[in-house]
Amino acid sequence: MQINSVMIEDTFAEAFPMWLARLVITADTPYWAQTAARYATGLAISVVGCACEAGLDAPLSEEKTPDGRPGVGMLIFGFTRQGLEKTLITRIGQAVLTTPTTACFNGLESQDQAKIGAKVRFFGNGFQSSKVIGDTRYWRIPTADGEFLVQESFGISQGVGGGNFLILGEDRASALKAAEAAAAAIDALPGVIAPFPGGICRSPSQPGSRYTGLRASTNAAFCPTLRNRVATKLPDNAQAAYEIVLDGVTVQAVSDGMRDGIRAACLPGIISISAGNYGGKLGPYHFHLHQILQAEAPCV
Amino acid sequence: MRVSLEFRLAESLPVNASSLTPDLVLGMPETELHKTCLDYGNTTRELGSLCRISYDAGVEDSLLFCGDTHFLHRAGFHMSGGRLEIDGPIGPLAGAEMSGGELLVKGDADDGLGLAMTGGRIRVEGNAGNRLGGAYLGKSHGMSGGTIIVTGNAGTEAGMRMHRGLVAVGGDAGDLAGLEMRAGTLLITGDIGRSCGLGMQRGSIVGGRCVEVLPGFTRDCCMDWHWLRLLFDHLNKNGVIVPVGWQHCVFSRYSGDATGISRGEILLYETEC
Numbered sequence A: 001m002q003i004n005s006v007m008i009e010d011t012f013a014e015a016f017p018m019w020l021a022r023l024v025i026t027a028d029t030p031y032w033a034q035t036a037a038r039y040a041t042g043l044a045i046s047v048v049g050c051a052c053e054a055g056l057d058a059p060l061s062e063e064k065t066p067d068g069r070p071g072v073g074m075l076i077f078g079f080t081r082q083g084l085e086k087t088l089i090t091r092i093g094q095a096v097l098t099t100p101t102t103a104c105f106n107g108l109e110s111q112d113q114a115k116i117g118a119k120v121r122f123f124g125n126g127f128q129s130s131k132v133i134g135d136t137r138y139w140r141i142p143t144a145d146g147e148f149l150v151q152e153s154f155g156i157s158q159g160v161g162g163g164n165f166l167i168l169g170e171d172r173a174s175a176l177k178a179a180e181a182a183a184a185a186i187d188a189l190p191g192v193i194a195p196f197p198g199g200i201c202r203s204p205s206q207p208g209s210r211y212t213g214l215r216a217s218t219n220a221a222f223c224p225t226l227r228n229r230v231a232t233k234l235p236d237n238a239q240a241a242y243e244i245v246l247d248g249v250t251v252q253a254v255s256d257g258m259r260d261g262i263r264a265a266c267l268p269g270i271i272s273i274s275a276g277n278y279g280g281k282l283g284p285y286h287f288h289l290h291q292i293l294q295a296e297a298p299c300v
Numbered sequence B: 001m002r003v004s005l006e007f008r009l010a011e012s013l014p015v016n017a018s019s020l021t022p023d024l025v026l027g028m029p030e031t032e033l034h035k036t037c038l039d040y041g042n043t044t045r046e047l048g049s050l051c052r053i054s055y056d057a058g059v060e061d062s063l064l065f066c067g068d069t070h071f072l073h074r075a076g077f078h079m080s081g082g083r084l085e086i087d088g089p090i091g092p093l094a095g096a097e098m099s100g101g102e103l104l105v106k107g108d109a110d111d112g113l114g115l116a117m118t119g120g121r122i123r124v125e126g127n128a129g130n131r132l133g134g135a136y137l138g139k140s141h142g143m144s145g146g147t148i149i150v151t152g153n154a155g156t157e158a159g160m161r162m163h164r165g166l167v168a169v170g171g172d173a174g175d176l177a178g179l180e181m182r183a184g185t186l187l188i189t190g191d192i193g194r195s196c197g198l199g200m201q202r203g204s205i206v207g208g209r210c211v212e213v214l215p216g217f218t219r220d221c222c223m224d225w226h227w228l229r230l231l232f233d234h235l236n237k238n239g240v241i242v243p244v245g246w247q248h249c250v251f252s253r254y255s256g257d258a259t260g261i262s263r264g265e266i267l268l269y270e271t272e273c
Helices: A030-040 A081-096 A117-124 A172-187 A251-265 A289-294 B022-026 B030-035 B226-237
Strands: A006-008 A012-026 A053-060 A071-078 A103-106 A113-115 A129-133 A136-143 A146-151 A153-155 A157-169 A205-207 A216-218 A240-248 A270-274 A285-288 B002-007 B037-040 B043-046 B051-056 B062-067 B083-086 B102-105 B121-124 B144-150 B164-169 B185-192 B204-210 B218-224 B250-256 B264-269
Touching: A006 A289, A012 A030, A012 A053, A012 A081, A012 A153, A030 A053, A030 A071, A030 A081, A071 A081, A071 A157, A081 A113, A081 A117, A081 A146, A103 A153, A113 A117, A117 A136, A117 A146, A117 A153, A129 B164, A129 B226, A136 B226, A146 B226, A157 A172, A157 A251, A157 A285, A172 A240, A172 A251, A172 A270, A240 A251, A251 A270, A251 A285, A251 A289, A285 A289, B002 B022, B022 B062, B030 B051, B185 B226, B218 B226
Parallel strands: A006 A270, A103 A146, B002 B062, B062 B083, B083 B102, B102 B121, B121 B144, B144 B164, B164 B185, B185 B204, B204 B264
Antiparallel strands: A012 A071, A012 A103, A012 A157, A012 A285, A053 A071, A113 A153, A129 A136, A136 A146, A157 A240, A157 A270, A205 A216, B002 B051, B037 B043, B218 B250, B250 B264
8 A cells, every 4th residue: 555655564553451531721821721731741651661641632712621711631541540540640739730720620521430639639738628510529729829620530441552653764854754744643633642752752662671670672673773683674765763652532533543644644755654563462452554544444 | 201280279278298209209109199198287188189180191200289389398308309390489398308309499489498408409490588408497407418599589598507519599698698607609699688608617608799798707819710610600501690790700708707617708709809
């Protein structure tokens, strides 16, 4: 298969289930909502070395937020439920609560609820108070600019982590330009994030290492400097590769992200698009590139 | 199916309707329903002799009281589910000790509406009497859950010793609103009478104008309150239109009552801070 003379390899990306929460952060202005979300997603790149993977979902207009102020959606993924709860408490408490004028609400409808605001409230040191509106409890925590409002419980559900594709270019500039286009295309979609810096990963990894204690190491097959030392997966004329990693709320969201990202990345100077998998042993979700690009339905 | 009870009372005497909850009536055979005994004045009568019973299969499950409804007291008493509609004014203690379900009054409600209720929703399309959502005399806890919405005015002691939940009054409230309030939210979009929040411990009284703010309350600050945005949005969805300007949620906060633990608040509307 080819798109704009870019070869799409007949391979698949392998993804796995992850625990997921979605926050809605609001503030007096879009700037402060975005700022809070940006800091709350800090160092949330890969569960290989971070407690979670997180990214901004979509900006929200006043009509789409619970308190009628500008907001932003934020997706956060963790390997374990307990780990996700812990990091949610930390990130809301440290990054959202501290940002001027913010409030934080649940953005995921789910039967499974985690009491996050109920723990963040202890920052109030006994001066916090709660309000039940409808069937939902909120906590009001006094701050120096008024009070921080946080929902008591947040929905938790299973999402999909580790969707990916690789962009193999003739040179680094072309590969990076294509990767930037792919990241922008994914950024425009709801329900899916690319958690690496700028949405792009320069260091595709493989599980394990020759050094004990390391959970992952560089994927040598995609490193141009190692093409003569290992079984390379780079075409002869490829000088650089970038990986796009995607986490989504559903299989369909990841599939949509991969489809739009790959299509956007098929630019001049790109030789081929590949994907990372471990022979189907890593996770139950398999995204076959050809099927994703041919059909609307996800391929699992 | 809707069961309609059209009350036609020969004498102007109160009827204790506490046994006529939706879950009981809807599950009861017609003959048994006719023979259900109710207190009528100081006597006891069968329901069939006090009202005309009819069934409407084409409507969602509910119980309807109509006719001489203002003689009924304790309507919806202790109800835990289902829907009870009252087409007309209702007597005292409607929805008292209610724990679930929905009570709709298309008319005025007498004293003690939602007294000591623990859950469910009450909506009154008219005025409510005294001690709305309050406590029985001598009891420490008033309403401890659920929502009461009154589109008209409320009498004295609205939200008295209220412990949790929401009471929203679309008009004015009499004296002693939020008397000895423990927690919860009491919203009055009109004018509030004297001695509002007297002995208040926790909770929020939100209002437009207050005849007086007691000396036990101290002004803290003025700002837009984010939780009020949620509250007003919730009320709008339930048919309570908050006054023009309130959507900006700019209110002054008075904390008190200093005669107690001083953790309550009165939020009064301001056009600007």
